[in-house]
Amino acid sequence: MDQAELSIEQVLKRDIPWETYMNTKLVSAKGLQLLRRYDKKPESARAQLLDEDGPAYVHLFVSILRDIFKEETVEYVLALIYEMLSANPTRARLFHDESLANEDTYEPFLRLLWKGNWFIQEKSCKILAWIISARPKAGNAVIGNGIDDVLKGLVEWLCAQLKQPSHPTRGVPIAISCLSSLLKEPVVRSSFVQADGVKLLVPLISPASTQQSIQLLYETCLCIWLLSYYEPAIEYLATSRTMQRLTEVVKHSTKEKVVRVVILTFRNLLPKGTFGAQMVDLGLPHIIHSLKTQAWSDEDLLDALNQLEEGLKDKIKKLSSFDKYKQEVLLGHLDWNPMHKETNFWRENVTCFEENDFQILRVLLTILDTSSDPRSLAVACFDISQFIQYHAAGRVIVADLKAKERVMKLINHENAEVTKNAILCIQRLLLGAKVRVHFGITDRLRFFQRIIFDSGGTTIIKFQYEKLKRICSSCFRFTHNKDYYPYRQCPHSIARARAAFKDSVLRSSLNSQSQMTETSFPAPVTPPPRVAPPPLNHEELAAAIPYFATARDVHNRYGREPNIARQQRYSNSSNTPPREAANLSGTSRVYEVGQLSRRHEDGEVRRELGDPRLQTHQQGAPRMGGILKPPKKRLSL
Incomplete structure (x- = not known):
């Protein structure tokens, strides 16, 4: 049978030859007598024996685990201890009895974590967690007896199970279960953070459906809540996706104990660091308002909801838009919130990017190198282009930080949104942040803008004609009079016509042979050519002078x-x-x-x-x- 699938009942059905161990002096005569009185007896009889002579049985079990290495015997003794403690966890205090002061009750279990099969590892871990939690306390301090090394060894094994579990389905749950009871210890918190174990918990925070996954989620959130009291752990929680995942859990979970532990975690983290800004950005005020409308039976949960709601209201008043933007960038996960495209935000806060030697700008460039999220890459490219546009020296600063090469790599990105914003960033980087715009009016153009770049080059944009609706079909000129002819004839009714002023004669109009709307005429990309007037024939002009009326x-x-x-x-x-x-x-x-x-x-x-x-x-x-x-x-x- 697979040792990982063994149960306590199956192991306790075995017959262990205790007399053989006595003959080899691995078990004393007194120990054999205790085993005969205890082994194969009903629960009530065992409980009475433990009440009468509990420390002696603990000493016996620890001695067997230390001296005997046969797997079946080790499994049997672990099953006896596990059954004893699971029936009454307070019996773990027997391992700290004064009569056992010179006995190392931790060493056998700690050794078995690394050398036994899964049944031995699992039971040793649970027993060790019970023993550690039952340590006596003198006032507010826990009496230590070489416990620090034991705790560090246990935390090391727990982190190993989270990284690469020995059992595919039970390795992670047993590790999380032990951590939820051990993280109350300051030494465990310190060892766990030093072992980089906090980041191993974050992937486990996700909405659950089955009962087993709900329990795992609850214990994981309980670990996060315990770590929220430890400052070094808080620093990591602020830079990871812990808040986003906890928000999703509290938004979709209906289990009261899960909601309670998450809300308590939020309450602990609200006044610390940048967690308040993260909660506001994640829409937690709206979620809290929705949770308050539900019927909860836990008074602690209701009080925590009220406190959290008031705290978030105060935090919203204190937060500025750039603080929220800064926290979003430092998290490394960007999204299209209104700040990124709001003109006033960039005009008012573009100088804030200069803080700490352009820290935020450098983080944006780091996101381009490290992030695999297309949305974050697109927003980062857009924000860099916005900085180039609104900062007086934006192009020079971004160029000095070697941003061009990083953005160029994203132009051929598989995501169209990333490609679009990368091209926009490159365009603004090449054109520059500031241009001089010249407004003017010419004879043929009604309105235009001439842009003079830093390089000295110029171009004309946004030029319009004087609402032209006709164009001359003969010479295609824009500026001559509608009655223009090289040799002007006498007006049809000169007596009834006013003298035409120069500005009306030179007014732009077009011939009626080519009717078109304003939208049908394509907008030119360059200024229209100036058509030269026809060459003057002096002889014909002299002959036509008598026909001109004055x-x-x-x-x-x-x-x-x-x-x-x-x-x-x-x-x-x-x-x-x-x-x-x-x-x-x-x-x-x-x-x-x-x-x-x-x-x-x-x-x-x-x-x-x-x-x-x-x-x-x-x-x-x-x-x-x-x-x-x-x-x-x-x-x-």
Whole structure:
């Protein structure tokens, strides 16, 4: 049978030849007599014998384990001791009786931890834990009798079981069970921390489902609670993922004893170091509020919840955003919380990165080398790029810390988020932290920004045209007038048009042959080319000069002519029909009187009709034609 699967009952069914051991003087005659009275007897008889002569039986059992090495006999004696102590753990005090002051009751069990099979190791460990816990105390101090070496040896074996258990399913539980009872001892705490055993507990903190795993989780959390009273252990707990795992446990666990021990641990750690900031970041205030709504029967748990809630409220008031960010970075596990992308945070706290010789920035660079979490790598790259952008000397500082090589390695990362932020960091590292932006307006551009880099190079960005909707289909120019032609013709109705100012002539517009929206015109990456005007032909220009009208020409040509001549010139107009045509036809014609007619043609009509307003109207009417307005009345001739 596999020795690891042996039970106490199976071992106690064996018949041990005690007489043979007496003949070989491994057992004394008195010892044989005690064994015959004790062995194979019912529990009540054994209990009476232990009450009467307990130290003698302890001395006998320890002597057998020290002198006899046969495996079956060792297993049998360990089963007797285990059964004795499991029935009444207070019997462990018998191992510290004054009559055994010169007896080393620890040595046999400590030796068997490393040399026996799993049954022997397991029972020796449990018995040794019971014996150590039952040591007598003088006042507040525990009486030591070479116990320190024993405790260190036991802790060493327990850590070995956590690293590489001797039994696949029972090695870790037995080690955690013993630690939960031994970590009350300061020597055990010190030895356990020195053996780097705290980090062996952290992976065991996870939500459990089965009864066996719940017990293991409870004992593991109990170990963490005991370590929360030891300062060196607290330092490690602050830099590991202990708080995150405990938060997940208390969030999903329904077992009251598990919740109680975790809440008590939180209460112990809240006023120490950076644990308060971690609890706030992990959303523990909301979890505590949710737990208080449940029905708990443990008064200690309810008191701890109230105290923890009040403590977290005070901690939230004291914490600044950079303190929370600092703790997150020091933990080495980054996430996309609002601080990373908040502009005000970086503007207000970018100088805080200079503390302790840029400690936080160096930790971010270390995360790039050591972390395997894609989210942490992406956030670290983004934070470094933010530092480059907002710090006055960010690019120089990051370059001096050799960050470029580290970030370049992540550009080809399998995670797209890491690649994206690594490229962003490299871009800001190469372009620099500060640029000078020049705003200006040109003839052809409505608005643009010119960026001058530290290297002296320039580029134009964000330039816009003047809401252009048309483009000339002939020369593709942006700035000439819509009526532009190399040899300008006479305006169609120069008498009714205002003189065009230079700014309106040069106003940007486009031809109607190419209609498009603002979004359909692609945004240029470089400034548009300046199209050179067509070459000037002096001969053609000289020949075309007589055809260009001037203000004086208009005044002389149209302003001083008689009204009848003007009516003949514009005989096709419906507003000013010639008077001769009206008289010859002998019929009455209706025409509209607008602003132009009222100033010119209407004067003839009013003169003939003897209108008294004629003189006043003539005094105020200009010689040049006015702006045509809609007709206000109709006159019948």
